[in-house]
Each structure stands twice: as structure tokens, then as C-alpha cells.
Amino acid sequence: MSGAGFLLDLHRCVGCGACVLACRIENGRTDTAAWRRVLPLNLRRHPGGPTYFLSVACHHCDDPACMKGCPSRAYEKRADGIVVHREDLCLGCRYCEMTCPFGTPQYDEARGVMSKCHLCAPRVDASRLPACVAACPTEALRFAAAAAAPPPEGRERVPGFADPAGCRPALRFLAPAGARRAELFRSLEEALKR
Amino acid sequence: MLVTLDDGNRIVSIEGDPDNPATGGRVCLKGLSYARRVTCADRLLTPLRRKAFGPGFEPVGWDDALGEIAERLGRVRDAHGPAAALYYEASGSHGALGGLSMAFWRQFGGCTTTFGDLCWPAGLEATRLTYGDNRHNHPTLTTESRLILLWGHNPAETNVHQWRLILDAQSQGARVIVIDPRQTDSTDAADVHLQPRPGTDAALALGLARVIVDAGLHDTGFLGAHAQGFDEYRQRLDEFTPEAAASITGLAAGSIRTLALEYARTKPALLIAGFGLQRHSRAGQTMRAVALLPALTGNVGVPGGGWQYANLASHCLRPLRLPPEPAVSRAFPVSQVARHLSTLDDPPIRAAWIERGNPAVQNPAAHRLREALARLDLVVVVDQFMTPTAALAHFVLPAKTLFEEEDLVTAYWHPYLQWRAKVLPPPGEVRPETDVWRALCGRFGYDTSYFPADREACLEALLPAGCRLEDLKARPLDVSGFGDVAFADRRFPTPSGKVEFASGQAAAMWGVDRVPGYEPLGEGAESATRGRFPLQLLSCKTRDRIHSQFGNLDWVRAVERPHVLDIHPDDARARGIADGSRAVVWNDRGRIALTARVTHGIRPGVVHVLEGWCHDGDPDVNVLTAEGLTDMNHGATFYECLVEVAQA
Numbered sequence: 001m002s003g004a005g006f007l008l009d010l011h012r013c014v015g016c017g018a019c020v021l022a023c024r025i026e027n028g029r030t031d032t033a034a035w036r037r038v039l040p041l042n043l044r045r046h047p048g049g050p051t052y053f054l055s056v057a058c059h060h061c062d063d064p065a066c067m068k069g070c071p072s073r074a075y076e077k078r079a080d081g082i083v084v085h086r087e088d089l090c091l092g093c094r095y096c097e098m099t100c101p102f103g104t105p106q107y108d109e110a111r112g113v114m115s116k117c118h119l120c121a122p123r124v125d126a127s128r129l130p131a132c133v134a135a136c137p138t139e140a141l142r143f144a145a146a147a148a149a150p151p152p153e154g155r156e157r158v159p160g161f162a163d164p165a166g167c168r169p170a171l172r173f174l175a176p177a178g179a180r181r182a183e184l185f186r187s188l189e190e191a192l193k194r
Numbered sequence: 195m196l197v198t199l200d201d202g203n204r205i206v207s208i209e210g211d212p213d214n215p216a217t218g219g220r221v222c223l224k225g226l227s228y229a230r231r232v233t234c235a236d237r238l239l240t241p242l243r244r245k246a247f248g249p250g251f252e253p254v255g256w257d258d259a260l261g262e263i264a265e266r267l268g269r270v271r272d273a274h275g276p277a278a279a280l281y282y283e284a285s286g287s288h289g290a291l292g293g294l295s296m297a298f299w300r301q302f303g304g305c306t307t308t309f310g311d312l313c314w315p316a317g318l319e320a321t322r323l324t325y326g327d328n329r330h331n332h333p334t335l336t337t338e339s340r341l342i343l344l345w346g347h348n349p350a351e352t353n354v355h356q357w358r359l360i361l362d363a364q365s366q367g368a369r370v371i372v373i374d375p376r377q378t379d380s381t382d383a384a385d386v387h388l389q390p391r392p393g394t395d396a397a398l399a400l401g402l403a404r405v406i407v408d409a410g411l412h413d414t415g416f417l418g419a420h421a422q423g424f425d426e427y428r429q430r431l432d433e434f435t436p437e438a439a440a441s442i443t444g445l446a447a448g449s450i451r452t453l454a455l456e457y458a459r460t461k462p463a464l465l466i467a468g469f470g471l472q473r474h475s476r477a478g479q480t481m482r483a484v485a486l487l488p489a490l491t492g493n494v495g496v497p498g499g500g501w502q503y504a505n506l507a508s509h510c511l512r513p514l515r516l517p518p519e520p521a522v523s524r525a526f527p528v529s530q531v532a533r534h535l536s537t538l539d540d541p542p543i544r545a546a547w548i549e550r551g552n553p554a555v556q557n558p559a560a561h562r563l564r565e566a567l568a569r570l571d572l573v574v575v576v577d578q579f580m581t582p583t584a585a586l587a588h589f590v591l592p593a594k595t596l597f598e599e600e601d602l603v604t605a606y607w608h609p610y611l612q613w614r615a616k617v618l619p620p621p622g623e624v625r626p627e628t629d630v631w632r633a634l635c636g637r638f639g640y641d642t643s644y645f646p647a648d649r650e651a652c653l654e655a656l657l658p659a660g661c662r663l664e665d666l667k668a669r670p671l672d673v674s675g676f677g678d679v680a681f682a683d684r685r686f687p688t689p690s691g692k693v694e695f696a697s698g699q700a701a702a703m704w705g706v707d708r709v710p711g712y713e714p715l716g717e718g719a720e721s722a723t724r725g726r727f728p729l730q731l732l733s734c735k736t737r738d739r740i741h742s743q744f745g746n747l748d749w750v751r752a753v754e755r756p757h758v759l760d761i762h763p764d765d766a767r768a769r770g771i772a773d774g775s776r777a778v779v780w781n782d783r784g785r786i787a788l789t790a791r792v793t794h795g796i797r798p799g800v801v802h803v804l805e806g807w808c809h810d811g812d813p814d815v816n817v818l819t820a821e822g823l824t825d826m827n828h829g830a831t832f833y834e835c836l837v838e839v840a841q842a
Contacts, residue, residue, distance in 0.1 A: 012361050014350045014379045016737045017753030021226035024749060025207060030230070038753055044773070045795030051382050134209065137220045137354035138361060152365055177364075181382050 004081035004119060004144040005060045005170025006133070010185075011155075011177040012140035015040050015053030022135030023057065026120060033106055035117040036132055050176050050184035055141055057117035057132070058083060058104045059160060059169030066116070069099030074114070081144065081170060082119045090114050101165040144170070195221050197228075197597065197617050205229045213669035216333040216608035217355045223738060223753065230749045231595060232618065237578055238592040239622025251590065256623065256633070259589055264637040266572045266588075267302075267545060274541035276303035277524045282531070284312075284551025286743060287593065289601030289614060290656055291628050292550060293514045297644035298631045304522030306543060310828025312528055312557065317472040317503045319704075319827035320481030323697045324489075326687030328506040331464075331497065332678035333608050337363045338498030341460035344372045345484055346395065347468030350379035351737045353607060356466075369460065371453065373398070375732065376760070376802055377795030388453065389797045390443040391719045392730050392833060395471045397712040398450065399483035401439025403490055404431040405454035412458075413492025420684050421489065423696025423709065430709045442712065444719075444797070458491050462499035469504075470734060474715050474834035478826030482700070482710035489693040495681040507609035507674035511602060511656040515644060529830035530821045532559035535566035549576035549593070549627060552742045554583035555807035558830060560816035561784055576627060579746055582807065592624045599626040600649045602656060602666075610670035613663065704826040717820065717834045719799065727781050727836035729765065733805040733815045745808025757812050758791040760802040761839060766792040769840055776842035779803070781835070784817030787842050801839060805832070 015038050023029065023036045036057040042049050060083045067075035067083065074089035075096070085105070090113040096105045097114065105114045120130035124143075128134070133143045151157045151174055160171035176185045198207040208226050212219035231237070241259040242251035270278050281299050283292060299305045321328050336342070336359040349357040361383070364370050371386040372378075373395070381387040390398055406412055407428060417424050436454075440447035457463055465488050472481050485501050493499035526534040531553055535543050546567060554564045567573055567586045575587040584590045598620040603612045620626065625633075632645035646652030654663040661673045688694050696708040714720040718730060738754045739745045745754060759777050771777050773792040778785060779801070788803065796802055803815045822831030 011383055012358075014354060014357065014737065015753075016223050016354055017750075018221065018223040018226055018354075020753055021223050021229070021749055022208075025205065025226065025229045034749075034752065040755070043755065044791060044793045045377050047794050051377075051379070051795075131207075135221060135226065137217075137222050138358045139218075139220075177383070 003170060004124070005172070006057070007142040007144075007172045007174065008055055009140045009142070009174040010052045011174065011181065012138045013053045013055055014138055014140070015055070016137060018135050018137055019055050019132035019141055022131040023117070026123075026131035032108060032110075035106070035115070048184075049188045050181040052176055052181065055132075056102070056171065058119070059102060059171040060119055061170060062168035063166065065099040065101060065165050065167045066096035066105055069095045071095060078121070080124070082121050082124065084118045084121055085114060085116050087111070087113045087115065099165075101167070102161065102169070195225050199617065203618060205232070211670065214608070214610060216610065218358060220355065220358070222354050223750070224740060224744050227744055227747055227750050228595065228597065230747050231578070231744070232597055232621070234747055236580070236746070237621070238580065238584075238590060239624060240592060241623065242590040244588045254589075256625070259591065260630075260633055260637055263572070263574055263589055264634060268638070270545045270571060271303065274544055276520070276522050277306050278541040278544040279305045280535070280543045280546040281305045281307050282546060282548045282551060282553060284553070284556075286550035287596055289596070289599075289603055290511055290514070290653065291599065291601050291626075291649070293516075294628050294645060295549070295631050296516050298635050298640065300517040300520045301635065301638070301640040302520075304520035304524075306524045306526070306538070308528035308531065309525045310527045310529065310823075310830075312830045312832075314469045314472070314504060315827035315829040316477030316824035317467065317469060317481045318506070320472070320478045321485055321501070321503050323478075323688070323700045324482055324485045324694055325494075325501065325681065328504050329609075329674070329676050329680045330502040330505050331500045331680050333359055335497045335678060336360060336464060337366065339363050339368050339462055339464040340498065341369045341371065341457060341463040343457060343463065343465045344370065344374075344380060344384070345465060345467045346374060346471035347372075347466050348374065348378040348380045348734070349466075350383065352468070352735050354737065356607060369456070371456075375797045375800050376734070386453070388445055388449055390445050391797070392732060392800060393474050393476065393715040393718040394443040394712070396476065396480040396483040396710060397434060397439050397442040398445070399480075399487060400431060400434035400710075400712060401436055401443070401450050402454040402457065402487060404434045404439070405436055405451050406458045406490060407431060409455060409458070411455070412490050416489070416492040416494070420494075420686070420692050422688070422690035422692040422694045426709050427486070427695035430711055434712075457487070461493070462496045463488075463491065463493050464498060464500055464502065465493070466502040470732070470833060472824065473830065473832045474718070475822050475825060475831050476713050476715060477824035477829055477831075478700070478704060479706055479710045479713070482697070483712070486693070486695055486710070489695075494693065495679060495684050497679050500680060504606050505609055507672060507676055508604040508611045510611065510658045510674060511604070512658065514656065517641065517644065527823055527828045529558055529823060529828070531557050532563035532566055533821050535563065535570075544570055545572040546570055547574045547576075548583055548587075552577075552581045552583045552807075554581070554586060555814060555816060556741050556805075558816055558819040558821045558832065559783065560814060576630070581742060591630060592622065594620050594624055594626045598624065599628070600653065602653050609672040609674055609676070611661070611666065611673055612670045613666040615667070700826070706825055715834050716822070717836045721836070723836055727838045728799070729837050729839060730800045731779070731815075731818060731835040731837045732800060732802045732833050733819070733835075734802060735806070736804055739806040739808060741806045742808050745806060745812070751809065755804070756789070756791070757804050758789045759813075759839065760791050760793050760796045762796050762798040762800070763792050763794065764798045765801070765839070766790065771839065771841055777839050778842050779818065779837050779839050781818055781837045783820060786813050786815060786817060788813045790839075801837065
């Protein structure tokens, strides 16, 4: 099965950060930067656009730029779609930090290697959900199996980030619903098209 | 929640309990943050004594600390009597064993304590007066609602588990309507949002009722059988035409009409009120007015319908075994600590013992409270961290976390009583409070048999009939016997046995009108002081803190929202305040400076600061708030606070 990745329901995500903490606990990211981040959009609630939150980690791209940029073949695109990074092969050259357009790989100063979200591959291999997905209190963040299902009635699935590097991120979003958010999101999309 | 440790007693996972249907087996970020909290570097691990010379503290052994505290407490009592000691406890590390502190104080001869609550008491009392008890439908029945009206409530930020169920209901077609002066993460996802003036909710509720009754949409069958005083209430509605309610609330009369008709026509409809609309002096009567709407429309005792404020179904523990009541006892309202620390005499307060709370920043008139604490002969603070309250102490005693002592935990929203296992030994020199009290009793030669050698046996004895600790250890239990649908039998434990639209008890106990009405706030949109202080200040809650807890942790700070002054562009422009600039906020009580965020997400005439002082740079908002009392049940009035704002 290929296409493992995250699906984020922008209507359900409240930007609480439980996913970030669950990732820290699961992956031992105690005193270092977290692999997952929550980016709030429009906290000022400007009436021109919706307020929502992007919970993002690695997008587990179909054609990963990190992997292409790695001279030591420390990255692997697994058959199920998960992009894993092997620290034992990593030179710490930080090329992937430059090639990934999303700023995903992080340099670990203490150990001199890169690190990034591996979609909780050990959990996935044991048929468990990634820690961030399992922890999400509002069930906004989901795993590929759910991502493959058709979106709920009246909800639109939108592609992930803009993709200038052509690496085809596997991250997908469900567009905001609710009167105000949906209306504002439409106006935002139209503005982007213009 | 379920905690997993590795061989080195390190927490490797914190997960929701799949046997708790209310949370769906999920934990909020505050629960997850305990993985950091228990081991973080600034946790207090040893008793501290204020240095005799110079600022700061020095570590001290338990024997020396308790010996000196006992001697100084004894001196205060001998000179002024036991009531010269204040025992102040709040609700941090919430559990049943906290009450054992009174085994010491009762043998001490008594002490001064506080009554009432900073948080929610007026709404509890209003609900009790109206329905007879604070119970509501099982959380999972939320998904059966067709309309969910959130009134002064922001579950997307303050109850994410409830928010999950509300979103589920919405995805199944329920309409979500929010009444809140602010835009919040909840209003963003709502179908309709109304932004009334703070403190005018009673007028809005009565205006809605007037439209419903005029349209003949009230449930005459239910009211005929189960309402007490409906005719008196109906007369009260004469004053509240939609136009009258509109002029008080600042909403359009058409919006009031539309909301009333939609609420009354959509069945079942669930009304969930937040604690925010009862944080002012007219709180009880306001909450009674709002709480009657579900009864008016026949939404009581119905799955998917109902009134939700707080659910006390799990508050069913038997009392702890304690010594007899002491001869001396004195108490004052918890919202007025600063005033009473300064003014009480016969005897004056000379010593304070503070645990599970942080009154130096979280109570009204915080700066005066700090000054008053600094004047005392002895202040002992029990805490996990060096809070602003602990910084004023003579002795700071390191407190356990919830993982470090067994206890029983009750809930505010779901009906489950829960067992809290001891999963970790207390680190460093930390001792559970129960051990501290036992040791202090030993110092004074008091009876220590109240402190159980076997905590499990002690907790087992608190359980209601038919509930065994063994069962509770397996899963959270609803032991209330109330059933999933509150008041399904239409039996209301009020004096009349009915829903009380007119309450003789309210009049007799609290001196308020039998029928809820609207009275302007003493410090609100209609008061004279608005000439000098034209803006209503709200200090609300958000997801990453419980008051002054959690925000000190680096993990939480990395995901927290900015603590800024929210001000509407109209109000900002009139004062020359630019987005991101420094602003000062002041009134006759105090003054704070902070960064302004110019936002359309707040009603003009209202400004907002998140409460909860967790780290340097957080707004010290309670220097602005007043030591008022709610009209019933001794609550605080944090949201009845006028201010002016200017460029810093």
C-alpha cells in the first residue's frame, strides 16, 4: 500500500498542540525541537480570511526532495509511502534541510545528525495509529487509511501545500466548514486563484 | 488517562482511557504535558526557607522546616488565637485526600478559612434553584441534538472533548449557534454567532422567551405538569420585547427573533452555558433566566436536549473521617482575600498556609493581596513550582503531582468517578500533603490516626454504597444512579417538585426576586463610571492552561497563544493604538502594560486579556479586577471590570 500520510480536517482542528506533545513523548523529543508544529493562521481574525490551524510534520511526499538531496542515502521511501530517515547513515551534511521546501528535516546539534517525523513507522508496523493521530482530542488529524475514504458529504478535500518543487506531498486537508469559515475559505481560495 | 513507564520509571506514553466514553480515549494537551511537568528542571524537589539576609530561598530539611513552622504557628496561636491563621486551599491537584488538612486545623483549635469559589458557584446555585440538582445528559447524547446553543461557552478552547462531540453532531446536521462577545475558535466553526454586550445575558434570555411565548412555541403540556410559577414569569416577559432586549444587549431585534424561533422549533435542542456569563454581580439571576429556556421549550428530560452547566453526578463521595468541629472557626469569601487579610481584626490574620492555589496572581485585587501576604509573620506555601505566591512565602514545601499519590477524582462535565493510581514515587524530597499534615500533627502531639496508613482503605470508605474500589480501578464509573438522560422521570428535587420559574427559595436565601429579571451591572455598559472607564474587560480562559498551571512548561509555551490585549479596530483607532504596539490598561484599582492585538474578533467596547499568570511577561490582569460577590453562592466577579486603554 502506498500513499501513507496525514489528513487534517481544518474544521475540526482547534490548534491545541496535543499532537505536538504526543509526538514529543512518543519519539523522545524531550529537550529538542518537536517534529510536529501547529501554525495558526489569522489569529487576529481579519475578516478577509478564516482563522484556522495547520498541524504539520513531515508530508511524506511521493517524490521526496529530502531523499533526492541526500548524498548518503539516509532517506528511504517505504513501500507503504512513509519516508524514513536512518540516523546511522546520516552524515549531518544538512543538504536535505536545504532541499526540502517545507523545512521538515531538523538538525540535531547534540548528535550531529538530521531527524524528522517517520509517521511513527514502528507503531504503524504494529497496526497502531501514529501517536499524534491517536492523541488528537477532536479527531481532526487522521492517518492514510482514513484519508483514502471519500470526504464527508458537503466537505471538500483540498490538496496540501503549494508544491513548487514537484515533490507531491501526501498531506491532504479537509476544507473548513461552518458558515463563517467556509465562506471565508472560499474567498481566500478565489483570491489565490486571481 | 493511562500512563506507561519504562524500566527507569520514565513516562513513555500518556493516553486517554478507552473506557471513558466522554473523552473517546483521548487526552488534552494539559494531560499530555504531565510527561514534562513531573521531571522538568524548575520543579521544586526540596523544602525551601526564605533566607534571613538577602533575597531568595535556601534548601532546608523537612525536620527543620516543620519544626520551625510548628513553632511559629504555635506562637501566632498563643498570641492571637487559632483564627489568626488562614488556611487557603484551591483546586489544583484536585482529589479527595486534600480534605485531610482539616485533621490538623481542627486539632489546632480551628483557623480562618474561605468559603465560596472563584469559578462557578452562582451557576451551580441557579441550576439547583431551577431544576433541583446539577446533573445533565450523558456527554455522548450530545450527538443526538439537532441544535446546540453555546451560551458564553467556548468548548473548542476549554473542553476539547465536548467539542469533539459537538463537531460530530454538527457533521450529522445539527446547527451550532454561539452567543459570545468574542470571536473564538468555537464561533469560527459555528453556523451562527451573536455578540451581545457582556453582562446583558438575562435580558437576552428573557427577550428570547418573550418571542417564544408570543409565538405560542412554549411547551404548554410540559409547563402545565412540571412548572412552578410560570404565570409570574410570563408577566416578567412583558418588559422584554425583542426591541427592549435589543437595546440592552446591543443585538438586532431581528436576530433575537430569529434565534428564538429557531431554538424553539428545532427539537431536540441542547443549551450549554459557560461559566463566563456568571462572573459578575448579577450572575445567579442571569443564569436562572438562561436555564429556564430548555424548560420553556420542553427540552428537559430528552436525549439530545437539555440544560448543561456543570455535572455534579460524580460528586458523591462520603465525608472523610475528621476530628470534631473546633470551637473557633471563621471564614470569608474567597474572592475577598486581599480585603480580609488587611482588615480583619479580633484577631487579625498573622499567618497563612496556602496549598493547591496561587492567589497572589489569580485572585481579584492581586497586588493588594501580595502586599498583605508580605506583611504576615508566617506564610507557608505548598506547590510544585516557585509561583508568585510561593515567592512571598517564608517556607515553600514541595508538592506531589497527580501521579505520586493515590486518590479519587470527581468530574465537572462527565458523570464518572475515577481512581487515580500512584504510578511514580514522589521525586527528591517531595512528600504528599497528607504526609506533611501527619508530620505536623505529630509535632503538635495531635492524634494522627486520621491519616491512613493504608490510603486505599481510606479511599474505599469514601465510596458510595454499592461501589467498590476494585471496580473503579478497572474503569471510570457513573455511580450516581441518575441515568444517562437527566430528569427523564420529570421529577425535580426542588421544593415544589417542579422546575421553578419562580423560586421562593431564591428570594429567601439570597434576597433576590422570585422571578429572574435583568439588572444592569454595577460596573458595566450602563454604569456611570463608563465616563472614565469606557471599556468592559473580559479575562477568559484558553486551552493551554488551567489558570496559572501548565503555561510554565517549555513544551506548552511552544504551542501557546500570545497573551495580548484584544481590542477592536474602532476602539484602537480612537486611542491611536497600533496592532503590536504596547498599551496600558488601567482603572482605579490597578494598571498593566502589554502588547495590543487589534482584532475584528471582539465586540467594540469590550477588551480581552487571557487570564492565568504562568511565566514572566504574562499580563497581571487581576490587579484590575474587583473583589465583588455574585448575587448568590459567593462567587467572584472577574468579568465585571471597566477599564481605559491608552498607548504605553
